[in-house]
Each structure stands twice: as C-alpha cells, then as structure tokens.
Amino acid sequence: MEEERWRSLRNKLSTTFTSGKMKIMFPTIVEVSKRFSETFGEIAKLDNSVVEIKELLARFTTDVIGTCAFGIECNSLKNPDAEFRTKGRQLLTEPRHNFLITGLIFAFPSIARKLHARIIPDHIHNFFMRVVKDTVEYREKNNIVKNDF
Numbered sequence: 001m002e003e004e005r006w007r008s009l010r011n012k013l014s015t016t017f018t019s020g021k022m023k024i025m026f027p028t029i030v031e032v033s034k035r036f037s038e039t040f041g042e043i044a045k046l047d048n049s050v051v052e053i054k055e056l057l058a059r060f061t062t063d064v065i066g067t068c069a070f071g072i073e074c075n076s077l078k079n080p081d082a083e084f085r086t087k088g089r090q091l092l093t094e095p096r097h098n099f100l101i102t103g104l105i106f107a108f109p110s111i112a113r114k115l116h117a118r119i120i121p122d123h124i125h126n127f128f129m130r131v132v133k134d135t136v137e138y139r140e141k142n143n144i145v146k147n148d149f
Contacts, residue, residue: 025068032067032077036060039077055080062088071135071146087127096121 036056043051059076062085066074076085095102096119105112105119112118118125138144 028067029064032060032063035063035077058089059085070131071139072131083127084131087124091120091124091128094121094124 039059040051040056043049043056056077059080062076062082063074065088066072066076066084070084072084074082074084076082079085097105097117101117102119105117139146
C-alpha cells in the first residue's frame, strides 16, 4: 500500500519540477532577487549596521517560496515580521511532539495517518492550508492564471 501511495505522489510531484516549469519561474526568482539586493543595500547604508545575513537569506527564501509555491507576495524582505515568514519560522523551530513520537510517526506512517498524527502543529498546518485555499479561490473568482506551483 505504501509503495502505491508513494508512486502516485511521486508521479504528481515530478510534473511540478520539470525543467520547463523551472524555466518559467526563473523571472519570478530574479524579481525577488532584485528586491533582496535592494533590501541588502538599504541595510548596508545604515550607520553602524550589522547585516544578519542568515536572517536576510531566510527572508529571501521565504519570499521565493511564497511567490513560486503559493503565488503570494510575502514581502518578508521589507517586513521581517510578515505572517508568512513567522509561520515558516515556526514550522522549522516549533516541534509538535517529542523525538519519540516524531520517530514513531516516521517509522509507522500508515498508523500515524489512521490516528491523524501530524508532524506539523495544527495552527501552522491550518495557516498554510488557508493560504492555499484563499489563493485558489481568489484566482478562480478573478480568472487569474499564474505560472507558479
């Protein structure tokens, strides 16, 4: 059963990451890169400024993911406290379970699914699901077609 589920998922995802799709998204990534460069320049011009490059690159990555994968402008380069950035940070730093439970979820995924056990905390899961749902509804309502995931 797990092999069939994986095969189906792999087939769906492999069409998402084709070279053609990446080529289409390249201009979007370039645009976010320009905003990164502008933000970096603004920070560098400040007197006695120290550039936290790890945080700045995390915000850049957030904007690229938001734009390419979710089709939204996160604007975390200009606003480090943007909700998409905050939830993304929580996704990576806020464990839902201890290591033992997390290990069991990975070791026994079919049982975890039956128990509705997730690695991601509910409030973070719900946020990203709402973002996707709202984006799809908005695009359908306004006949918007974009070249993103």
